[in-house]
Amino acid sequence: MSHETAAAEYHPRALAHQFEDLGQQREAATLGMWVFLVTEVLFFGVLFATYSVYRSWYPGAFTAASHELLIWPGTINTAVLITSSLTMALAVHAAQTGERRLLMVFLVATMVLGVAFLGIKGFEYYTSFHEHHVPGPDFQFEAEYAQQAQIFFSLYFLMTGLHALHMIIGLGIMAVMLWLSWRGTINAEYYNPIEISGLYWHFVDIVWIFLFPLLYLIGRHG
DSSP states (O other): OOHHHHHHHOOOTTOOTTOSSHHHHHHHHHHHHHHHHHHHHHHHHHHHHHHHHHHHHOHHHHHHHHTTSOHHHHHHHHHHHHHHHHHHHHHHHHHHTTOHHHHHHHHHHHHHHHHHHHHHHHHHHHHHHHTTOSSSTTOOOOGGGHHHHHHHHHHHHHHHHHHHHHHHHHHHHHHHHHHHHHHTOSOSSOOHHHHHHHHHHHHHHHHHHHHHHHHHOTTTTO
């Protein structure tokens, strides 16, 4: 059998039948993820726009409500997610170089940081519930800003809740990537799933980078 014939018959295990080669498959998958992320940007963009409108209408109430949030958990969570972006990037590099053990270590580290983020966020939610800052019939706030503060906390729970949901989805994706890495499906030849999973994870981290100052730091400079 000639080298040309062998090359023609070679079909990587990870190559889907509709693609000519892994390069074409990688480009299609990456483009698909970017299109998905654009729709996510539009989705969160509507929430950010809504927040901006109400904040411009009720600046005093939003400042007062923001100061009721515990800033230290939000600060820790910001550091946690920035670190998780680093471990995710290292996981992508380990996949590209075929270092399977390091890949799995960095994926586990990323997942641990993600779980830590959700745990801290859960503590914040519990604190808000205990202080009657959850919008509804039991909501309590100083009378001057009561109605407008309820709008702030409604947006706070909506935006951070949706972000937490995306984080949970991201943890599920990381679990699948860990399983594929353990099986040996992810290797130096086929690492695109890790790359596009990393894009999703970085997007979730970036959303939090915007949420943190918008929700926690209103008027703190004063």
